[in-house]
Each structure stands twice: as C-alpha cells, then as structure tokens.
Amino acid sequence: MSGSARVDPELSEPFPLRRLTWTVFVPMAVYSTGYGAAAPMYVLRALDLGVSAAAAGIIVALTGLGMVLADLPAGSIVARIGERGAVAAGSLVGVVGVVAAACAPNIGMFAVGMVLIGVSGAVWGLARQSYLVAVVPRARRGRALSLMAGASRFGTFCGPFLGAGPVHAVGPNGALWLQLGATVVSAAAMMSIATPDGERADASERSMSVVIAENRRVLGTLGAAALVTGAARAARVTLLPLWAAHVGVGAATTSLIFGVAGAVDVVMSYPAGVWIDRYGRRATGVPAMVLFAVGYGLLPLTSTAVTVGAAAVVLGVANGLSNGLIMTVGADVAPVGKRAEFLGAWRLAHDLGYLFGPVAVGVVGAVALGGAAVVVAVVSVAGAEAMRRWFPGVPAGGDVVSRKL
Structure with missing residues (x-):
C-alpha cells in the first residue's frame, strides 16, 4: 500500500509464549512457591532463636536489604556470565542462605541467611527478566513479563498451603527445607535456556x-x-x-x-x-x-x-x-x-x-x-x-x- 508506514518485523512476528512455559514460567512459579511457603515462617524461626517480636521483624526485613545491596552487582554478574550462569550463581547463594537460616545456632547466622536469600532473589530476578527481554519481541513483552510476574504471585499464593504439611511435621524449618528443594528444582529447569545471540560483550567495555x-x-x-x-x-x-x-x-x-x-x-x-x-x-x-x-x-x-x-x-x-x-x-x-x-x-x-x-x-x-x-x-x-x-x-x-x- 503506497505511503503506508513500514512495520517493524519484530512487532509483527508471532511469538508463542508457550515455548517459555517450562524454561521460565513454571520455574518461576516453583521458585516462588518455596519462598511463599518459607516467608511466613522466617519470623517464627527467629523467635525460636530467642529474639523479641520486634527484633524478629527487623531481621526478617534483611531479605529486602539483601535485594537492594545485590541489585547493582546483579546487573554486572548477568552482563559477564550470562543469564544461565547468573541463575546458577544466584541459586547457589540461595541454597547457602536457606541452609544457614534453617541450621542457624544463633540469630547472627540466621541474619546472614536472610541477607543471602535476598541476594539470591535479586540475581535470580534480574537474570530471568534479562532473558525474557532478549528473546521476546517487543510487541508481546508486556504479556510475557506479566505472565512471569503472575507465575511468581501464583507460587507465592500457593506456597503457604503446600508448606503446611512440612511445617506440621517438623516445625518452621519444614517450610525452609521446602524452599531449598524448590530453589534447586527451579534452577535445574532454567539451565536449559540458551544465551541470546549478540547479548554478551567484553566485560571491560x-x-x-x-x-x-x-x-x-x-x-x-x-x-x-x-x-x-x-x-x-x-x-x-x-x-x-x-x-x-x-x-x-x-x-x-x-x-x-x-x-x-x-x-x-x-x-x-x-x-x-x-x-x-x-x-x-x-x-x-x-x-x-x-x-x-x-x-x-x-x-x-x-x-x-x-x-x-x-x-x-x-x-x-x-x-x-x-x-x-x-x-x-x-x-x-x-x-x-x-x-x-x-x-x-x-x-x-x-x-x-x-x-x-x-x-x-x-x-x-x-x-x-x-x-x-x-x-x-x-x-x-x-x-x-x-x-x-x-x-x-x-x-x-x-x-x-x-x-x-
């Protein structure tokens, strides 16, 4: 048609989001299920270590501090080792954090675990966002990122229900062990993602x-x-x-x-x-x-x-x-x-x-x-x-x- 505006091929090319189901959306839901199960139990675990309710609330808030501290370094990590490497690194930090929180003999070790869990969330979150941005055409980016956010909310919503059984069996740590398993499973699922073409550059630049x-x-x-x-x-x-x-x-x-x-x-x-x-x-x-x-x-x-x-x-x-x-x-x-x-x-x-x-x-x-x-x-x-x-x-x-x- 004469005089019509040229359409960007990226915008017109169909992209079935279902191809991301098992590599992004399901792993995100699994990861968030573990977090959703454990989050209400963090305070109870802190109380078990002998601190006051006010102190327990402050210590649990250290997960947010861990995220804030790690956001900027996470960008450099993803840029240097790629999304798949960042998922692996973030998951390893998360595993260490959950184990530290579950096995902590004192509140200091528990606080370290909370910070590490927040760091893991920052690296994991940036890696999955960066990957979606690279592989999903701009015209479907909102759907893809909203679905990923929705998978996260769904997992967080379901987590407390799925964690009720382990908590009943072994106490608050039951939910933390569920979080540990969910972290490992979700990381393994995302290991199949490929590095997007043209996305890695010389780190010195x-x-x-x-x-x-x-x-x-x-x-x-x-x-x-x-x-x-x-x-x-x-x-x-x-x-x-x-x-x-x-x-x-x-x-x-x-x-x-x-x-x-x-x-x-x-x-x-x-x-x-x-x-x-x-x-x-x-x-x-x-x-x-x-x-x-x-x-x-x-x-x-x-x-x-x-x-x-x-x-x-x-x-x-x-x-x-x-x-x-x-x-x-x-x-x-x-x-x-x-x-x-x-x-x-x-x-x-x-x-x-x-x-x-x-x-x-x-x-x-x-x-x-x-x-x-x-x-x-x-x-x-x-x-x-x-x-x-x-x-x-x-x-x-x-x-x-x-x-x-």
Missing part, C-alpha cells in the same frame, strides 16, 4: 557507574515512578493487617481477606499484560496507581471485615494491573548492549521503594495508622502523575515512545 551516569535522567524520572510503585505494593502487606487488627478483625479473617485479594491479583496477571501491549504503558500504569490511591484512601474509612476486604480487593486489582509493568518499562528504555547493567539499576529503584514503603508505614503509623494510609494514597497519586508525564506509550504503529524527559 561494561561499567555500571558509566551506565548509571549515562541514564541518570531516565532513572531519575521513570525510576522515581518505579520507586513509588514498589512502595505502594509493599505498604499494603504491612498496612492491611495492621489496620485489620486495629478495627478488630481476627487473624483468621485477615488471612482470608489476603487470600481473596491475592487471588484477584493472580487472575489480573495476563489481562494486565494484554492491556500493557495493546494500550500502552501509561494507559496501564496510571489507572493502577489511581486504584492504589483509592484503596489506601478508603482504608481509614473501613471498620468491618467486609469493608476492609473491599479495600483489600481494590488494592489487589491495583497490584494485579501493575503486574509486569515496571519490568516492561525498564525493558523498553534499557540501552542496547548494556541492558543487564541498566536493569540492575532499574530494579534497585523499585526495590528501594519496596524496602522503605513498610518502614514509612511503621514510622507514620506509630503516630496515626489512618494517617499512614493517607500518606501512601497521596504518594500513589504522585506516582500516577509521574507515569502520566514520563511513562512510554504504544501508539497505533506499535513503536514504544516516551514523552520528553
């Missing part, structure tokens, strides 16, 4: 500090939106149970509320990916952050299990709609030839929000718990505005563009 300096404008704008998203996601895990307890909702009912919200989150995963690819990153990110703001804004107005549950479902929809969003935007703007290093810095922005979101809730919540919810709602609105202003969109031609920074 790659400098993390240079990559960050060259992309500081992107990291300071789009990265700020990623940080806010991480904070909004993590805050709900802390704020919802605290508010439920504040209004007198029992622990069992709170657990049920989390289960329903988690199911909504998982169900939203693939539709979120389709929305990202079809309507754009801005058109997905802005509504997700607005829903976070609505959910947190409604929370101080709730006083019963039903109303708390309604706010939790709104937050579950928001979390599900944002599945894969941050990874997709990071993949869109990652520089050619230095993708892994950039994604390490990009993940750091999100993980900093994920680490400090609950801290902010704790600090503000110590004065007024409802005030903490309002603060997170306001921050979510700011995140929506940042996405509206800076996030990439996908116009009719399918090319990813971003507004001028």
